[in-house]
Amino acid sequence: MDDLAELLTSDREYLMLGGGNPAKIPAVIERYRHCLQAVARDNDTFYRHVGLYGEPGGAGALILALQDQLNSRYGWNLDADNIVLTNGSQNAFFLLFNLLAGPASGQQRKIVLPLAPEYIGYEDVAIHQSFFVSNRPLIDITDDHRFKYHIDFDSLTIPGDAGAICVSRPTNPTGNVITDKELTGLDSLARENGIPLIIDNAYGEPFPDIIHSDVSLDWHNNIILCMSLSKLGLPALRTGIIIASREITALIRRMNSIINLTPGSLGPAMLAPLFASGEILSLSREHIRPFYRAKAERALACFDHNMAGLPAFAHVPEGAIFLWLWFRDLPIDSETLYQRLKERGVIVVPGHYFFPGMDKSWRHCHECIRISYATDDSNVQRGIELIAEEVKKAYITS
Numbered sequence: 001m002d003d004l005a006e007l008l009t010s011d012r013e014y015l016m017l018g019g020g021n022p023a024k025i026p027a028v029i030e031r032y033r034h035c036l037q038a039v040a041r042d043n044d045t046f047y048r049h050v051g052l053y054g055e056p057g058g059a060g061a062l063i064l065a066l067q068d069q070l071n072s073r074y075g076w077n078l079d080a081d082n083i084v085l086t087n088g089s090q091n092a093f094f095l096l097f098n099l100l101a102g103p104a105s106g107q108q109r110k111i112v113l114p115l116a117p118e119y120i121g122y123e124d125v126a127i128h129q130s131f132f133v134s135n136r137p138l139i140d141i142t143d144d145h146r147f148k149y150h151i152d153f154d155s156l157t158i159p160g161d162a163g164a165i166c167v168s169r170p171t172n173p174t175g176n177v178i179t180d181k182e183l184t185g186l187d188s189l190a191r192e193n194g195i196p197l198i199i200d201n202a203y204g205e206p207f208p209d210i211i212h213s214d215v216s217l218d219w220h221n222n223i224i225l226c227m228s229l230s231k232l233g234l235p236a237l238r239t240g241i242i243i244a245s246r247e248i249t250a251l252i253r254r255m256n257s258i259i260n261l262t263p264g265s266l267g268p269a270m271l272a273p274l275f276a277s278g279e280i281l282s283l284s285r286e287h288i289r290p291f292y293r294a295k296a297e298r299a300l301a302c303f304d305h306n307m308a309g310l311p312a313f314a315h316v317p318e319g320a321i322f323l324w325l326w327f328r329d330l331p332i333d334s335e336t337l338y339q340r341l342k343e344r345g346v347i348v349v350p351g352h353y354f355f356p357g358m359d360k361s362w363r364h365c366h367e368c369i370r371i372s373y374a375t376d377d378s379n380v381q382r383g384i385e386l387i388a389e390e391v392k393k394a395y396i397t398s
């Protein structure tokens, strides 16, 4: 993070393949601009959302629209009390993890990550002491330059002091989408152990719908489903959504009122009409998903071309906005590769940061990097060329 701050103020131009910003999709951004103008045009609406504190659970119009859309699409039985808004889903995970595993849970508990690599943003959220335990995945090499992770249920144990199981689906950093069968397995484990299953759906369906594999989404009282407006292209609005049992949402509302007083309401006010009409779902399906799918395909083609002859693999990009690259038996670690790439003007994220709760002695943690393909294709292409050059050098000279 310190490095990123330094890069943002540096005079040097870098190829930024490191961050998690969504892409700028012109037709979609234009639609949001109209939504903002509509809020600004109406005196009462504008004043209510910039001049007054809102409710601790977040703006009601978005919550009601979400309730209607999700119930009619999935046949769930949500009422408005099952939904609470937060200032982004990063904020939601801070609240949830500390609630379920921190001292507030009555004792220090564990958050079980059934498969790492996992989202970097979970790592440091514990107020007291770190609470993650994570499990090594099974690695399935599916093609010359492709692989996929699976949950290793044989080695997955849920400790007696577990507070929750959590998984991102699609996963940041890998683009993995755990299968329905894997999700059902986790659901059963959570119920058997009397703990909730948290699903981080920041990239999932029905919005922003950056998911390319055919899987289903379920919710019931033991699932805590987290969503966000960020990957729709609106990270600056800081709006996260938690869908959970009433007991959990009541606690999050209380935590919101202490930590935030209320979540910001401008984003929810802007987006509520798009949710109420269902347009957000068509924007996701017709613009956002195909946009990222095409970008992923172009990035992969470039990767395959440049990595020919190397033991280099990309995780099958089933969703999200990243390529997760694995250089098998790489003679240098991913931190050194990161530093060398920075010298060459390209910024990636070294892989070892994505293994929260895992002993980093596993060599695989140091053989991977994450790149984002949300930026311009020319940047992605040039970045991959430079990565290939540095990786070749490392294999040859070591």
Ligand SMILES: Cc1ncc(COP(=O)(O)O)c(C=O)c1O
Residues within 6 Å of the ligand: 020, 087, 088, 089, 090, 091, 119, 121, 168, 171, 172, 200, 202, 227, 228, 229, 230, 235, 239, 240
């Ligand atoms: C898997 C995942 N979860 C949560 C977040 C946090 O998103 P936000 O706080 O912007 O909603 C991100 C951001 O990159 C993410 O990739």
